Amino acid sequence: MDCIKVGNLIKKLRKEKGMTQKQLADKMNISDKAVSKWERGYGCPDISLLRELSDILEINIERILSGNSNLDKNILDGGNMKRTIFYWCSHCNNLISSTSKAEISCCGRTLQSMEPIENRDIISKVEVVEDDFFITFNHSMEKNNYISFVATIEDSKTTIYRLYPEQNPQVRIPMGRTVKLYVGTNACALWLLEIKKEN
DSSP states (O other): OOOHHHHHHHHHHHTTTTHHHHHHHHTTTTHHHHHHHHTTTTTOOOOGGGHHHHHHHTTTHHHHHHOOOOOOOOOOOOTTTGOOEEEOOOOOOOOESSSSSSOOTTTEEEBBBBOOEEETTTTEEEEEEEEEEEEEEEEOBBBBEEEEEEEEEEESSSSEEEETSSOOEEEEEEEEEEEEEEEEEETTTTEEEEEEEEO
């Protein structure tokens, strides 16, 4: 751990929050001399303080330890939901989505974005029921390998349908001229397909 880099990062984040060294120290129940020491690179925070420091400065612990001060903003997504990226935690089955690349962690682990692969074979049958598509997927839905979610994405919204092991692999979704579907499994596979309304 490079104490100078870590100190520079702490100083930068503290100033972004509009806090003095004393205010940061008071929040952590330590002396302002300790904060000053860190920021001058004469020492690094004790490991027992990292979680609290991470919470106060709103930055992950890995970034503090690396001292990486490259905190550039993402390119604005303009509200376009079609850029949605999915992240799946295989440890707790948490699903997280973002409209641009992000550093996502869950259960103490960094999550990688799911890369969609086109796959029409996953669909067994598409029926029209009233004004909806009723879709049956070609999947066994076993406890260790099942479709965990189906998402539809439009310009201004994403709709997510959760599925569970041993459930029928079916969803009913509103019908549009073309519906883009993302089908994700608990094994971190993500399939992309389109369903078109027949004239």
